[in-house]
Amino acid sequence: MLEGKIALVSGTGPNIGAEIARTLAGAGATVVCLDLNEGYAKAAADSITAKGGKALAVACDITSPADVARAVKSAVDAFGAIDILINDAAITDRKPFLEATLEDWNKVLGVILTGTFLLSQAVARQMVAQGKGGAMVNLISTSGHRGEAIRIAYGVAKAGLLNFTRSLAVQLAPHGIRVNSVTPTQTGTPVGMPDAAPRSDANPPKNILVKRWGRPADQANAVLFMVSPSADFITGVDLPCDGGLLAQFPTG
Ligand SMILES: NC(=O)c1ccc[n+]([C@@H]2O[C@H](COP(=O)([O-])OP(=O)(O)OC[C@H]3O[C@@H](n4cnc5c(N)ncnc54)[C@H](O)[C@@H]3O)[C@@H](O)[C@H]2O)c1
Numbered sequence: 001m002l003e004g005k006i007a008l009v010s011g012t013g014p015n016i017g018a019e020i021a022r023t024l025a026g027a028g029a030t031v032v033c034l035d036l037n038e039g040y041a042k043a044a045a046d047s048i049t050a051k052g053g054k055a056l057a058v059a060c061d062i063t064s065p066a067d068v069a070r071a072v073k074s075a076v077d078a079f080g081a082i083d084i085l086i087n088d089a090a091i092t093d094r095k096p097f098l099e100a101t102l103e104d105w106n107k108v109l110g111v112i113l114t115g116t117f118l119l120s121q122a123v124a125r126q127m128v129a130q131g132k133g134g135a136m137v138n139l140i141s142t143s144g145h146r147g148e149a150i151r152i153a154y155g156v157a158k159a160g161l162l163n164f165t166r167s168l169a170v171q172l173a174p175h176g177i178r179v180n181s182v183t184p185t186q187t188g189t190p191v192g193m194p195d196a197a198p199r200s201d202a203n204p205p206k207n208i209l210v211k212r213w214g215r216p217a218d219q220a221n222a223v224l225f226m227v228s229p230s231a232d233f234i235t236g237v238d239l240p241c242d243g244g245l246l247a248q249f250p251t252g
Pocket of ligand 1: 013014034036037040061063087089091115183185187188189194
C-alpha cells in the first residue's frame with residue numbers, strides 16, 4: 001500500500017508512535033523514527049529493520065529549529081524524499097488551571113504547537129520542492145475536543161492542532177498534500193508515561209462505547225488509512241478513534 005513511500009514519524013516512543021512506525025513499515029513504507037529520546041527512536045527503527053523493513057533513527061527535539069532542520073536533512077540524505085509526516089510527539093501537563101504554572105503552559109504549547117509547526121513546515125517545504133504531493137496526519141486527543149478538570153495546556157494545544165490541521169489542508173492542497181488528524185482516547189499507557197502499566201481491560205472504561213481501552217494498533221491503523229491511497233479524497237478532517245467516546249451525551 002505504501003511501497004516506495006518515505007514516512008517520518010515524530011515521537012516514536014514505545015506506546016503509540018512506535019506502533020505507527022511499524023504499521024507504516026508493514027504497509028511497505030521506509031520509516032524515519034524521530035524522538036527526543038534517542039533510545040526510543042532507535043528501538044522503533046530496530047524493530048522495523050529486524051523484520052526486514054527499512055528505517056532510520058533520528059534524535060531530535062522538535063522545539064529546536066536547528067534540530068528539526070538537521071532531522072529533515074538526515075531523512076532526505078538517507079532516502080531522497082519525505083512523502084508522509086505523522087506528528088505524534090507530545091507531552092502533557094498534570095495540573096488544573098488554578099494551579100497551572102507558566103513554565104508548564106509554555107512547555108506543553110512549545111512541544112505540541114510550536115514543535116508540530118516547526119517539523120510540519122520543514123517537511124512541507126521539502127514535499128513542495130519534491131513536487132509529488134504528500135500526506136500528513138496530526139495526533140490529537142479527545143482532550144482537544146472537550147474541557148477537562150485535570151489539566152489545561154494539553155487540551156488547549158490539541159484543540160489548536162485541530163485548526164492547524166484544517167489550515168494546512170487549505171494551504172497545502174495546491175501542492176497535492178493532504179492533511180488530516182486522528183483523535184485517540186485512553187490508549188495503552190497514559191501520555192508521558194510509557195513505562196506505566198498499560199490500562200487493563202479487566203477494568204473497562206465507563207465512557208467508551210466499545211467496552212475496552214484503546215490499543216496502539218487502533219491508532220496506527222487509523223493513521224495508516226489516512227495516509228493511504230484509500231483516503232485520497234479526504235483532507236482537512238479529524239477521524240476520532242475513540243471507541244465512541246465523543247459520540248455520547250454525558251449523563252450523570
Ligand atoms: N496514550 C493515550 O492514551 C493518548 C490519548 C489521546 C491522545 N494521545 C496522543 O497520541 C500521541 C502518542 O501518545 P503516547 O501515549 O504514545 O505518548 P508518549 O508520551 O508515550 O510518547 C510521546 C513521545 O514523544 C516524544 N517527545 C516528547 N517531546 C518531544 C520533543 N520535544 N521532540 C521530539 N519528541 C518528543 C517522547 O519522547 C515520547 O517518546 C500523542 O500525540 C498523544 O497526545 C495519546
